Amino acid sequence: MAFEGLTDRLQKAMEKLRRKPKVTEADLRETMREIRLALLEADVNFKVVKDFVKTVREKAAGAEVLKGLNPAQQIVKIVNDELTKLMGEEAVPLNKAPHIPTVIMMVGLQGAGKTTTAGKLALRLKNENNARPMFIAADVYRPAAITQLQQVADQIDVPVFEKGIDVDPVEIVREGMEVAKQNHNDYVIIDTAGRLQIDEQLMDELANIKELVKPNEILLVIDSMTGQNAVNTAQGFDNKLDITGVVLTKLDGDTRGGAAMSIRAVTGKPIKFVGEGEKMEDLDVFHPDRMASRILGMGDMMTLIEKAQKNFDEEQAQETMDKMRENTFDYNDFLAQMDQVTKMGPLENIIKMMPGMANNPALKNLNLDPKQFAHIKAIVLSMTPEERENPDVMNPSRRRRLAAGSGRPIVEVNRMIKQFNQMRKMMKQVTNGNFNGMQNMFGGQMPGGKMGQMAMNRMARKMKKDKQKRIKQLRKLRKKK
Template identity: 45%
Template structure:
């Protein structure tokens, strides 16, 4: 996401490099580039005007600190204003009510309401340890109720059955009665959408809002819609007491204009972002982290959190002991790293949160998920003894493994070279040789150059 915007803003920083201070002239040139970048990213025009003016007022005459270049100083100002326009601080769900807390999902058909309901249920169960029930009031869209029931089974959430011949208000009343009797913490209500905003839809969801008195009314909007997403969000915000926004399909939008516009236009905070199709592909929205990603700084904190969620504590401790001893790191451990990478969403998901320069370097090396899968296939074709003692892998064994995994002997040699580089890095980390380790990183993944 934000690929084009990141490229353009990186260009602004390069342009200003070497200037003694920020002046009216070079600020105007830089802001012209920023404005064009935002327009190309499909950011709403009123947002661009406010954003550019805020930066201009702060930047003109701004003294550059000794340790910063003018480009870095301006990027610092842009970073702060990006955070401000996306809402400032992270906004939590308000669940501080007598259970069951009701979350009402609103939005147009196709925006991802039903899928987001399932993802939110999984997030609440995993991160907040809540007992969650899913309820479908979409009696119009074919198979909408069955879709939500399937998501409930996949996530482990409870599901309240409903029929297409029932009225939405009737379904909600019965669901709330059930939730109270069974001491559930959260009820997520998936409402019907339409292909466009119409009065009947607004009346129906307004009736449900009055009946349920939800603690959260979340507007689900497709980030791929760009300007249309913002206009739709404004219409819903005028008709309903929204408490927040869920931006879906943010990973599929290289422009990202909706993320920068929707908070400013609606006045409602973005609370979650859909970043993958999988059920764990929903993240709390952090304006500061998103601003860093837009400016190519990456989201290192997010990457660490992903790693912590994906890692097995006992497995991590076992590997740490091997690192400290400098011995015993074998191909089983190497394969374990591939598994953890997959749990974090794969290479592409990790690259999304890395600083832009590292992402570009990885792209230049043609980092490919298929290479990881082939590497796993090679290791799986080895015997337990070979995985534990890679030094056993001579020519005849390599030919057997190549035939079993469907690759060439050269690919096996490249994998073993990569493994040796990783093992050296482990030893360097144990000895504190960080500079040596960084040089070793450059020698890794020779097959990806």
């Protein structure tokens, strides 16, 4: 996960600070040193680190902070605010043309993921805006580039305009634009050529395409795992093309994440999207405030809620909550929930969006191999309808039959049933606003310390309000009848 190392270092520095009954100037200097080292290790640009630490120190050194109530919490807030400011403060939407089509140029070096990102962006536009995008294949140099774009386009049902590899890219774009206007496409996404490094020929070609189509967006696609080189690449493209935004790919594979924190500060251009997965749906709007919260281990509940809203059926979710509350949750419901959760992305990423869970010791050795889901599914699908609807009938002979039917060891079957029963019991407590079950899972302490406890308390209050609201609605319906 992105920022894992940085999150770990910053959390340890902040935890040291929180344990101090009183924060002195020496404590502040030590914390600033830890923050500086953490940022440098995360491959953040040296000048960016220097300016960031200086700003935080100046704001935190004020007498009203060190002598006030909860100085450690105030310093955490200052770091959070400055991280947010460093990465751009707020999400920046795509520029849109006053008339169709809106033209988006995808630029970047070879291997950064331009073509895949173009596909992810087109799918997002289709799903969110009900748009009719079209691709123009303008990469005539890389072997199989057009074939790759066609394969991506076929997955998401988007047309591709291409003229093969023997036509000048500028001419291909000119003809493609005419076709897009005739077909009334809302968006035109131009997949341009890349190089292993920036060169004059590449830049001249891109500049000519820019001059021809006057794009509304020039999105630079950058592999976040290239670290400091990502910043140099961004500067090079920006100097020549005046890019409008950045898309960071492979953010899920970069545990340092320094590129995300440096690019905005160095170029002044916003990060508009981030790719955190291989699926076509894995392209998210970049929210600096949410990313800052994740870096400091405070979770990202807003993104988690948005993912849940996108992937969960509301009526089914409410029905499941009611079943959990009444303790009638069965294996059929479990299968349905498992399918919906896996649509949200890797489970470890979802868990780490919860407050305090990013580097929780209880999750350090958690093995979330996707194959385990397939094994669990095989066990459940080997059950009879009666067994799925009534989990309490699972006696030893039935378990042995399940092991044989699913091809899994009896130990694994027993473990899955035990975990299911524990989960059912815990979820009954949680849906009734009682978090004791979850506290017991973590040795009597909520994950994330006080911040984790506060987040869970807020969730409990919300659940209680929702429950009261549903009771009132039911009473009104009964009166009407």
